[in-house]
Amino acid sequence: MAAQIWGSEKRARRRREISAKIAQMPELHDSKPLPFMTREEKIMESARKLTILTEKMGQIIDPTDPAELYHLNNEVLGLEGNPMALHGVMFIPALSAQASDEQQAKWLPRALRREIIGTYAQTELGHGTNLQNLETTATYDLATQEFVLHTPQITALKWWPGNLGKSSNYAVVVAHMIIKAKNYGPHPFMVQLRDEKTHEPLPGITIGDIGPKMAYNIVDNGFLGFNKYRIPRTNLLMRHTKVEADGTYIKPPHAKINYSAMVHVRAYMLTGQAIMLASALNIATRYSSVRRQGQIDKSQPEVKVLEYQTQQHRLFPSIARAYAFQFAGAETVKLYEHVLKEMKSGNVSLMADLHALTSGLKSVVTYQTGEGIEQARMACGGHGYSMASYISEIYGVAIGGCTYEGENMVMLLQLARYLVKSAALVKSGQSSKLGPLVAYLGVKSEPTSLIDRIPNSGFTEYVKTFQHVSKRQTLKAADMFFGLMEKGEKREIAWNKCSVELNRASRLHTRLFIVEAFVRRVNEIADIRIKEALTDLLHLHVNYELLDIASYALEDGFLSASQLDYIRDQVYLYLGKIRPNAVSLLDSWEFSDIELRSVLGRRDGNVYENLFKWAKSSPLNKTDVLSSVTQYLKPMMEKARL
Numbered sequence: 266m267a268a269q270i271w272g273s274e275k276r277a278r279r280r281r282e283i284s285a286k287i288a289q290m291p292e293l294h295d296s297k298p299l300p301f302m303t304r305e306e307k308i309m310e311s312a313r314k315l316t317i318l319t320e321k322m323g324q325i326i327d328p329t330d331p332a333e334l335y336h337l338n339n340e341v342l343g344l345e346g347n348p349m350a351l352h353g354v355m356f357i358p359a360l361s362a363q364a365s366d367e368q369q370a371k372w373l374p375r376a377l378r379r380e381i382i383g384t385y386a387q388t389e390l391g392h393g394t395n396l397q398n399l400e401t402t403a404t405y406d407l408a409t410q411e412f413v414l415h416t417p418q419i420t421a422l423k424w425w426p427g428n429l430g431k432s433s434n435y436a437v438v439v440a441h442m443i444i445k446a447k448n449y450g451p452h453p454f455m456v457q458l459r460d461e462k463t464h465e466p467l468p469g470i471t472i473g474d475i476g477p478k479m480a481y482n483i484v485d486n487g488f489l490g491f492n493k494y495r496i497p498r499t500n501l502l503m504r505h506t507k508v509e510a511d512g513t514y515i516k517p518p519h520a521k522i523n524y525s526a527m528v529h530v531r532a533y534m535l536t537g538q539a540i541m542l543a544s545a546l547n548i549a550t551r552y553s554s555v556r557r558q559g560q561i562d563k564s565q566p567e568v569k570v571l572e573y574q575t576q577q578h579r580l581f582p583s584i585a586r587a588y589a590f591q592f593a594g595a596e597t598v599k600l601y602e603h604v605l606k607e608m609k610s611g612n613v614s615l616m617a618d619l620h621a622l623t624s625g626l627k628s629v630v631t632y633q634t635g636e637g638i639e640q641a642r643m644a645c646g647g648h649g650y651s652m653a654s655y656i657s658e659i660y661g662v663a664i665g666g667c668t669y670e671g672e673n674m675v676m677l678l679q680l681a682r683y684l685v686k687s688a689a690l691v692k693s694g695q696s697s698k699l700g701p702l703v704a705y706l707g708v709k710s711e712p713t714s715l716i717d718r719i720p721n722s723g724f725t726e727y728v729k730t731f732q733h734v735s736k737r738q739t740l741k742a743a744d745m746f747f748g749l750m751e752k753g754e755k756r757e758i759a760w761n762k763c764s765v766e767l768n769r770a771s772r773l774h775t776r777l778f779i780v781e782a783f784v785r786r787v788n789e790i791a792d793i794r795i796k797e798a799l800t801d802l803l804h805l806h807v808n809y810e811l812l813d814i815a816s817y818a819l820e821d822g823f824l825s826a827s828q829l830d831y832i833r834d835q836v837y838l839y840l841g842k843i844r845p846n847a848v849s850l851l852d853s854w855e856f857s858d859i860e861l862r863s864v865l866g867r868r869d870g871n872v873y874e875n876l877f878k879w880a881k882s883s884p885l886n887k888t889d890v891l892s893s894v895t896q897y898l899k900p901m902m903e904k905a906r907l
């Protein structure tokens with residue numbers, strides 16, 4: 266199963282080997298539980314481990330393999346981030362995709378050797394989503410052949426970029442490029458922020474940390490202002506766009522090609538989300554098979570809470586989602602790598618499809634991951650609320666994904682633009698022009714669902730039902746939009762008035778893609794035992810998901826009430842079938858105790874003794890009487906007693 270999850274037996278084996286090596290290197294372990302550290306201590310601890318990793322990485326992993334590096338980071342540095350998180354996630358990808366060969370030769374080797382630390386600085390205090398209204402400017406000075414970066418007012422301060430505040434000395438900065446008073450829109454520039462020797466901010470740069478966040482606090486998300494700060498013309502990233510010495514602008518082959526670093530993260534973050542969801546579920550499911558509370562049959566002893574159907578219903582559909590996200594994520598990364606290769610050689614024809622797909626997936630996956638993690642926390646009762654479970658930290662980090670790389674509603678609306686265009690093709694009889702991801706929009710469906718009506722139909726009738734609801738909602742939302750415009754409404758106003766319906770279409774389309782990706786993977790599996798276990802999980806997935814969106818299929822009578830009863834019964838049937846495999850389905854992800862950082866989710870199940878040990882190690886327990894008591898509470902009580 267681990268081979269299915271991680272992509273191959275070799276990958277699964279390598280992960281195991283890496284975890285085993287790390288287990289033998291105490292210098293790479295947290296020196297004390299992270300929840301007992303201040304933010305400064307956590308950052309220090311992370312930097313300590315990061316430097317050891319930089320030295321010893323070659324002994325532990327193949328540093329050229331991104332999957333091994335990712336695993337190493339997860340184990341040693343953890344999900345709260347690290348001082349170089351953005352360096353690998355966005356700085357290097359931005360340089361790789363947007364810098365010319367000559368620029369790459371100059372900067373990439375230094376970045377890869379970690380001689381410099383970089384980030385991606387785009388969002389500002391006043392604008393994040395609406396890139397066209399960013400305010401930072403890069404004005405070309407023909408006389409000196411330099412760009413002058415400037416922050417015209419407080420809202421133009423860069424705000425949020427990870428590791429910008431304290432760690433990075435370089436950044437890819439997105440600014441409006443102005444040449445001879447003409448604004449060419451947002452473009453990426455390579456900018457040095459700090460002195461390489463002293464790490465002091467360079468003159469003309471104002472920089473700092475934006476303060477503590479809901480989670481992800483090892484990352485120093487930062488602010489940045491420029492006061493007429495000059496950089497050479499050749500620091501504009503010039504793989505796709507060029508500015509010649511005389512100010513001549515050579516436009517890129519696609520208007521949005523400079524957005525590729527964002528698409529990179531949107532494609533790769535699905536796997537990260539799946540891992541966080543599976544981690545939280547692993548903790549909650551293990552704990553649920555240790556925790557005994559109440560009886561189902563009063564004549565029997567107390568049961569493990571995992572025996573309760575409500576507990577299974579809370580956890581198992583999310584286990585199925587974690588697998589589904591992992592499989593859909595693997596497909597998306599493959600597609601991204603393919604599109605990136607094509608883009609580098611000038612073929613930009615697939616960018617729109619990839620943008621639509623990743624926009625929808627990013628939004629649905631982060632939202633459902635958040636839901637699943639929160640349910641996992643509640644499934645652990647009181648101990649889930651304790652930082653000893655570590656689930657609240659996982660939740661805080663995971664739901665950041667609903668916001669970064671494009672706020673979810675906004676990104677769903679990006680997919681909706683693509684769906685509406687596709688609907689227009691269908692309506693104008695041009696279905697043959699539909700891309701493969703939306704081809705189903707042009708296919709006539711049966712009048713009613715055949716779920717429960719055709720024996721041994723596998724998952725086909727389920728997929729057709731998801732296709733039906735997605736198609737119907739897309740056409741309905743598009744009709745609403747076109748209808749408003751026909752009535753004379755301006756395009757943008759009509760769009761806003763339909764946006765809730767449009768986003769519903771985007772969600773349904775994305776959920777269909779996830780279901781199909783799961784089906785495709787299960788169909789490929791040769792090992793009969795693995796196929797059987799995953800088929801059970803897929804049964805739970807399709808029935809649970811369909812029940813969740815049933816109103817769309819009921820409103821036009823595509824599904825009947827009796828079919829709905831059947832689907833509901835199937836959910837209960839598969840909850841029971843999955844129960845014996847539940848812990849193994851999560852243990853198969855092979856997270857080590859070091860990586861999970863959870864007292865509740867320990868592999869050995871020795872929860873209570875370790876919870877007590879953990880609590881005793883709380884800094885509050887260093888003394889029996891706290892100074893807050895001596896200074897305030899004790900005098901108060903004494904006064905009251907007089």
Ligand SMILES: CCCCC/C=C/C(=O)SCCNC(=O)CCNC(=O)[C@H](O)C(C)(C)COP(=O)(O)OP(=O)(O)OC[C@H]1O[C@@H](n2cnc3c(N)ncnc32)[C@H](O)[C@@H]1OP(=O)(O)O
Pocket residue numbers: 350354355385387388393394395396397427521524525527528530616617620668669670671672675679682683
């Ligand atoms: C491990 C944790 C690390 C966390 C790191 C986090 C990093 C960050 O958060 S970095 C900052 C991320 N910021 C965003 O994601 C901002 C979100 N906003 C946008 O992406 C854009 O502003 C937009 C896509 C919402 C709109 O862009 P805009 O330039 O204003 O576009 P227009 O409205 O003019 O045109 C839309 C048009 O463009 C197509 N399009 C947009 N993006 C892409 C793309 N990447 N690839 C291909 N095509 C793209 C879009 O499909 C529309 O096409 P048409 O419908 O044909 O007009």
Ligand SMILES: Cc1cc2nc3c(=O)[nH]c(=O)nc-3n(C[C@H](O)[C@H](O)[C@H](O)COP(=O)(O)OP(=O)(O)OC[C@H]3O[C@@H](n4cnc5c(N)ncnc54)[C@H](O)[C@@H]3O)c2cc1C
Pocket residue numbers: 351385386387388391392393394395424425426427481486665668669670671672673674675678
């Ligand atoms: C943990 C974290 C890490 C980050 N890291 C980075 C980084 O490394 N580099 C970087 O540059 N940025 C980074 N960001 C910033 C992030 O990319 C932005 O916060 C994000 O893109 C959302 O933009 P916003 O903050 O402007 O939200 P807003 O756009 O102000 O969103 C507020 C509300 O308005 C709604 N809204 C906005 N526009 C529309 C619209 N057109 N239609 C409908 N609804 C709309 C949204 O749906 C939302 O409900 C990070 C943010 C976080 C939380």
